[in-house]
Amino acid sequence: MQIVITGANRGIGHAMYQSYLDAGHDVLGTARGREGFHNLDVTKPTDFASLGAAMDGKAVDLLICNAGVYLDKHHSLADGYDADTWAQSFAANVTGVFQTIQTLLPNLQMADQGKIAIISSQMASDTRAPGGSYAYRASKAAALNLGRNLAADLRGLGIAVGIYHPGWVKTDMGGDAADITVAESASGLLDRFADLSLDSTGCFKTWDGRDHAY
Numbered sequence: 001m002q003i004v005i006t007g008a009n010r011g012i013g014h015a016m017y018q019s020y021l022d023a024g025h026d027v028l029g030t031a032r033g034r035e036g037f038h039n040l041d042v043t044k045p046t047d048f049a050s051l052g053a054a055m056d057g058k059a060v061d062l063l064i065c066n067a068g069v070y071l072d073k074h075h076s077l078a079d080g081y082d083a084d085t086w087a088q089s090f091a092a093n094v095t096g097v098f099q100t101i102q103t104l105l106p107n108l109q110m111a112d113q114g115k116i117a118i119i120s121s122q123m124a125s126d127t128r129a130p131g132g133s134y135a136y137r138a139s140k141a142a143a144l145n146l147g148r149n150l151a152a153d154l155r156g157l158g159i160a161v162g163i164y165h166p167g168w169v170k171t172d173m174g175g176d177a178a179d180i181t182v183a184e185s186a187s188g189l190l191d192r193f194a195d196l197s198l199d200s201t202g203c204f205k206t207w208d209g210r211d212h213a214y
Helices: 011-022 045-054 083-110 134-157 182-195
Strands: 002-005 026-031 062-065 115-119 160-165 203-206
Touching: 002 011, 011 026, 011 182, 045 083, 062 083, 083 115, 083 134, 115 134, 115 182, 134 160, 134 203, 160 182
Parallel strands: 002 026, 002 062, 062 115, 115 160, 160 203
Antiparallel strands: none
């Protein structure tokens, strides 16, 4: 398979990248200014032209939109959540996801059945709302909504879209108190992507295969 993974230089993204390479797949990993990866800052619209050029004429079987930020962790409602935090959160977690998909849509159409995996979060769910992390929660909810609507529009093109909660993972973002390791999350997500089809397009699932409440 030809696979593209954004944010492939660390954490879950790198674990997925390495797993697919080890399995013999062709993988293009993107990162911001990291050697060995295609340079892509998903918050910069001008960067997407080079991604399109790098994949010109190549079918993409699986696109994993993994790049994202969590900038408002521990922000206070009284004096946090500045406008720049909101803008950067949506630029990375929503607009960047859309522009990645838009750029590679011709490549996904070239595949026998292209697949798009959007890494969102359980914090996107409007039924799970304990408060706080407003910018992150809102941007991940928007990514979930984006994925659901893309699933409807791309079904006719034979492209399946899945949205996934990777678990609370021991990464720089998740912290040491998290529930699962990077390897556990990545392994589960790869199984979920393998299961994704037009029959399940628009799904919102956890890393271990459970349906998540919207």
